[in-house]
Amino acid sequence: MYSKWFDEYHKKDTNIEINYQSIGSGGGIKQVTEGTVDFGASDGPMNDDQLKAFQDKHGFAILHFPTVLGAVVPTYNIPGVTTDLNFTPEALSGIFLGKITKWNDPAIAGANKGVNLPGNDIVVVHRSDGSGTSYIWTDYLSKISDEWKSKVGKGASVNWPVGLGGKGNEGVAGLVKQTANAVGYVELIYAIQNKMPYGTVKNSSGAFIKADLAGVTAAAAGAAKNMPDDFRVSITDAPGKAAYPISSFTWLLIPAKFSDGAKRDALKGFVKWMLADGQNYAESLSYAKLPKEVVAKEVKALDGIQ
Amino acid sequence: MSTASTTLPSAGPVVGSRSFLRRLREGDEIVRLITFLFAASVVLITLLLVFELWQGSVLARHKFGFAFFATRVWDPNAGEFGALPFIFGTVVTSAVSLLIAVPLGIGAAIFLAELAPARVSDTLEFFIDLLAAVPSVIYGLLGFLFVVPLMRDFIQPRLKDSLGFLPFFKGPAYGIGFLTAGIVLAIMVIPYIISVSREVLLSVPRDQREAALALGSTRWESTWKVVVPFARTGIMGSIFLALARALGETMAVTMVIGNTPSISASLFSPGYSIAAVIANEFTEATGDLYPQALIELGLVLFLLTFILNGLARILILATSQRGSGMGNA
Numbered sequence: 001m002y003s004k005w006f007d008e009y010h011k012k013d014t015n016i017e018i019n020y021q022s023i024g025s026g027g028g029i030k031q032v033t034e035g036t037v038d039f040g041a042s043d044g045p046m047n048d049d050q051l052k053a054f055q056d057k058h059g060f061a062i063l064h065f066p067t068v069l070g071a072v073v074p075t076y077n078i079p080g081v082t083t084d085l086n087f088t089p090e091a092l093s094g095i096f097l098g099k100i101t102k103w104n105d106p107a108i109a110g111a112n113k114g115v116n117l118p119g120n121d122i123v124v125v126h127r128s129d130g131s132g133t134s135y136i137w138t139d140y141l142s143k144i145s146d147e148w149k150s151k152v153g154k155g156a157s158v159n160w161p162v163g164l165g166g167k168g169n170e171g172v173a174g175l176v177k178q179t180a181n182a183v184g185y186v187e188l189i190y191a192i193q194n195k196m197p198y199g200t201v202k203n204s205s206g207a208f209i210k211a212d213l214a215g216v217t218a219a220a221a222g223a224a225k226n227m228p229d230d231f232r233v234s235i236t237d238a239p240g241k242a243a244y245p246i247s248s249f250t251w252l253l254i255p256a257k258f259s260d261g262a263k264r265d266a267l268k269g270f271v272k273w274m275l276a277d278g279q280n281y282a283e284s285l286s287y288a289k290l291p292k293e294v295v296a297k298e299v300k301a302l303d304g305i306q
Numbered sequence: 307m308s309t310a311s312t313t314l315p316s317a318g319p320v321v322g323s324r325s326f327l328r329r330l331r332e333g334d335e336i337v338r339l340i341t342f343l344f345a346a347s348v349v350l351i352t353l354l355l356v357f358e359l360w361q362g363s364v365l366a367r368h369k370f371g372f373a374f375f376a377t378r379v380w381d382p383n384a385g386e387f388g389a390l391p392f393i394f395g396t397v398v399t400s401a402v403s404l405l406i407a408v409p410l411g412i413g414a415a416i417f418l419a420e421l422a423p424a425r426v427s428d429t430l431e432f433f434i435d436l437l438a439a440v441p442s443v444i445y446g447l448l449g450f451l452f453v454v455p456l457m458r459d460f461i462q463p464r465l466k467d468s469l470g471f472l473p474f475f476k477g478p479a480y481g482i483g484f485l486t487a488g489i490v491l492a493i494m495v496i497p498y499i500i501s502v503s504r505e506v507l508l509s510v511p512r513d514q515r516e517a518a519l520a521l522g523s524t525r526w527e528s529t530w531k532v533v534v535p536f537a538r539t540g541i542m543g544s545i546f547l548a549l550a551r552a553l554g555e556t557m558a559v560t561m562v563i564g565n566t567p568s569i570s571a572s573l574f575s576p577g578y579s580i581a582a583v584i585a586n587e588f589t590e591a592t593g594d595l596y597p598q599a600l601i602e603l604g605l606v607l608f609l610l611t612f613i614l615n616g617l618a619r620i621l622i623l624a625t626s627q628r629g630s631g632m633g634n635a
Contacts, residue, residue, distance in 0.1 A: 023589060024588075024589025024590045025589075025590050025592065026588070026589055026590045026591045026592045026597065027589060029592055030592075047592075049593070050592065050593075121478070123478075123480065128560065128565030128582075128586045129585075129586040129587065129589070129590070130586065130587045130588075130589060130590025130591060131590060152383065153383035153384075154383070155382055155383050156382075156590035156591075156592070157382050157586075157587050157590060157591070158381070158382065158383055159379065159380060159381035159382070159383065159384070160566070163566070164480060164482060164564045164565065164566060164576050165564060165565025165566055165576075165578075165586075166565070167560050167561060167565070167586060171561065174450060174451075175482070178454065178455060178458075178481065179458075179480060179481070
């Protein structure tokens with residue numbers, strides 16, 4: 001997503017070139033904190049300790065700016081089952097905690113009347129590499145299951161109670177495709193691009209939602225009303241009838257003060273463009289646009305950068 | 307690297323600047339100095355590596371101490387880190403791979419060096435060198451797309467039926483796990499063993515073979531009792547190379563091992579290796595302790611390589627003494 005934006009923006013204003021390296025959130029946050037890069041991007045927001053570390057080092061804050069929205073979907077491979085499965089929060093947490101071990105468990109079958117689920121053992125597949133996808137997935141499971149929250153928690157890598165690890169979206173997808181009776185999770189964009197089957201998830205209003213870009217934006221809109229001023233908000237399990245519950249913002253991490261005025265203005269110019277014209281590129285790459293309320297709030301916050 | 311022991315009789319300490327300049331003009335001293343620097347750089351890089359790993363893991367080392375080696379939990383959220391499942395996975399997969407690769411590799415090398423016609427031997431050598439140069443991600447793909455389904459659908463069910471009473475072949479057949487990782491590693495290291503062992507076997511002097519044959523040995527006796535013992539040190543060297551590659555292999559292992567930090571007697575069980583977990587988690591490791599624990603794992607891998615190499619060397623020393631005794635008899 002970011003490479004596309006930086007390319008397009010460079011075409012528009014050839015004076016500005018943004019050098020983007022994809023190195024992962026761990027290294028990204030470290031480099032931003034150390035000041036070796038001008039700004040960063042992350043799938044998970046920085047936590048309070050990391051914010052404090054930045055503040056202590058530089059004397060001013062680091063700000064979060066939501067850019068687009070992504071979602072994570074459950075995907076599965078059950079021989080004989082071709083319809084979309086419905087997943088309740090209880091079913092998902094139970095499967096990933098290792099408490100629901102058979103496909104015909106009442107917690108799954110109850111939400112899938114008329115589907116002939118086999119009594120086979122469920123093979124759970126998760127990401128082995130640290131990833132924003134795992135962060136969103138475990139953030140969701142932490143919200144809907146107290147047991148998950150206390151036993152496992154959320155993070156780019158966690159101590160998984162059960163299952164096999166696949167490297168990357170392609171590793172998880174490959175294991176699920178190969179292994180009968182497997183269930184895993186992948187980014188929505190990956191599932192769409194590779195035409196993988198994925199299930200619906202029951203949201204906080206009780207509706208089963210099949211993830212699509214509109215549902216993701218709806219989740220963001222549901223959360224936008226209570227958007228905190230620092231934009232660090234999780235929109236998993238968001239309110240709203242049409243909201244897809246396993247959605248998330250991704251953020252740019254921008255320091256509140258720049259010593260180089262030209263750099264500051266260039267970056268502000270880019271973020272303004274990204275919030276307006278840039279949003280139109282999101283959907284062609286299977287990411288969801290930001291809701292209008294969030295964009296308005298960000299434009300205001302952008303003025304705060306000195 | 308014993309450049310100091312050249313044939314120069316006066317290679318002692320330099321007495322006068324005049325004689326130094328004269329020798330400098332001859333170039334020997336320059337060559338000596340340059341090659342010494344090359345040799346020293348190996349030691350320097352090793353020391354730098356250990357130093358960096360040691361410095362980079364200071365927090366984790368102080369927090370966990372030796373318990374790091376014995377702890378089975380790896381929980382980034384709780385800040386609990388233990389190396390045991392990763393050490394286990396690294397050792398088990400490497401052992402499985404050598405168990406398969408050593409007999410196959412040495413057998414193939416004996417055929418190529420002793421029995422095959424030169425044309426066949428050279429042609430095959432070309433393919434073996436090609437295999438040795440294939441990037442490991444390609445072997446990983448081969449493992450994931452070919453070996454894993456083969457294991458799951460054919461080999462593991464059959465092993466379970468025939469040898470299922472052993473603790474090594476129990477549990478569900480996912481296709482991935484210790485055994486599959488060991489097999490993929492074996493495929494990767496066999497070319498090294500064949501290529502180096504074949505060269506060593508070919509360099510055994512012709513007289514040795516002829517003498518054995520003249521004493522009435524069969525072809526096989528001359529190969530097995532004379533040529534192979536003669537080349538033993540070189541063959542062991544090829545096994546070291548294979549072991550080093552197996553211990554440190556990252557990409558191919560992570561694609562087929564299942565990436566689950568578990569310790570199990572069953573080779574069907576999914577596991578994890580040190581190199582794989584570092585590659586998987588380092589980029590997204592935030593905070594202070596978590597990345598340091600991963601760096602400490604790197605230190606552990608270094609140590610493990612060091613210890614296993616040492617053990618292997620002792621083993622060779624022991625067998626070579628027995629071997630030469632046999633040769634004398």
